[in-house]
Amino acid sequence: MIELVSEERCTGCNICVAICPTNVFDAVPASIPTIARQSDCQTCFMCEAYCPEDALYVAPDADETVAVDEPRLVARDLLGSYRSALGWTKTGRPRALSDAMHKLVKSF
């Protein structure tokens, strides 16, 4: 589930508010969004893919909340790791270009 909106990184662009399919965030005037309905989070990681500042962290735990520590996440290079895996960064190359499902499908 979503566990972190980094105060340090977030610019308050509200993209995550707009794109979260289950409406987990609330926009806050002149501030950064809040995680308003955490239990509605479906752990789909889409907000991380869309956040231009790599300010969000979705823990992999789907059914319960876990404590996270921002400096540790940064140290482990986890903030922004999904966006960069998709190639959705400025210098990135779309991940779809290296999609090798055809090799795996053959062996299904």
Next chain:
Amino acid sequence: MAQDTGRSSPSAAVELDADVLVLGGGPAGAWAAVAAARAGATVVLADKGFCGTSGATAPSGTSVWYVPPDETRRRAAIESRRALGGHLADDRWSRRVLDATFDGMNELAERGYPFPRDEETGSSIRVSLQGPEYMRLMRKLAKSAGVRILDHSPALELLVGPDGAAAGARGVRRQKGDDWTVRAGAVVIATGGCAFLSRALGTNVLTGDGHLMAAEIGAEFSGMEFSNAYGLSPAFSSVTKSAFYKWATFTDEAGDAIPGAASQGGRSVIARALEKGPVFGRLDKADESIRRAMRASQPNFFLPFDRRGLDPFNDRFAITLRLEGTVRGTGGLRIVDDSCATTVPGLYAAGDAATRELICGGFTGGGSHNAAWAISSGRWAGAGAAEFSRGRARAGDLQAAGGAALADGGGAAFDPAAAIHAVQAQTFSFQTNYFRHPDRLTLALERLDEQWRTMRRGVPASREDVVRAREAAAMTAVARWMYRSGLARDETRGMHRREDRPGTDESLRRHLFTSGLDEVQTRFGGALAQTEEVAA
């Protein structure tokens, strides 16, 4: 049905007129909207979440049933699933879908989808779509076709005209706290399947809302007994990408291999083992080149492991089966013609909201058929709805057709959270849903019927609660159709397994139709056409 609950449609903050209204903005809805707009219709698309990130495809990605028009390969593609699907698929439909999917995928390439290239021949490979990339492009295509998109705007109920035909819908704008109404010449239901809020990847927006809305104006379903797909995931995780578990060894608590356990063809063994205790997986059968291909193809498969500090190829991790219901099952709204019309005039169905038995029978639509169906049925439904709308006189009062949680039944309000919990107890259960037995299905139905009666007697839910209340009602209705069909199909076929009837009954090689809300009816369709090789 409309007649007993019809209320005139109240005024709303957003009132729009359109030729075609599409409900749902996953691949099926997006393709439908684009097709309708290209046919000259004005189109509004309303999504519960955000068109581009919402639904089962966006976070997951899909392999696609993409087969070049080579007779040998096409025939082999159709044959390979025939027996698995319990001989319920239709060759003509399979061929139509292969044609339309081929065309649709090639269009995606033209529109800039970054398909990979074969390292040796340099030719473009088009058998898989990365969800985020694909759905971001579909949103763009819909917008540039002139489709008006309403995000965060769940539909609550359909509107019907004096002629009984679908004529629009109304819903809420949940981030604005107000309502929308769209009057339309035809409606496409593309709200996806129903996975009962199991948190399987991308599925928590899929609660059967479109099924309920359609049933309220009299639509019929087909194949609702094929509704017990479960996806494999690490126990802690939402990522139900089961395909890679082909390379897994499954073990019990003591570390001993579980005989017969497998992702394909041995998933029921895993379910049985999970009833007794924890089950562990490890992808130790994947060699180095397969591991590399997996990483390159499916970054989100590895997210849960990387974040937990697990190495899925070497570490043992607890696994579970999450219900994916009709998403990777095959039942849904019955289709009556080539334009994906339902049994109600003006109402069309596309994607997982519709039955996929026409191309995969009673075996899972996941793993390529569903994605192909979303593209093809979306295009047909959009064009069909545009055509219907063109020929239709637009006049008269529209009635809002919703019942449970919307119309005053004179009773007390129900608590959506408790109702959802109660349906989940009846549908997640392997004993009731995976391994079916008439005694257990009947018991579940008694509870679900009682819950339905409470919902029908309820007073309208408050604005804060109305979306959840309708979701609870839809899930309850879907579960009742599933289990009534499960009782009626007195045999084992496709994914529907009946413990008391382990064999297949040749006289039941027919589709099974379900309808009704307060009283659920089931009936078998006619004998199916002979298949190509039998006829040949």
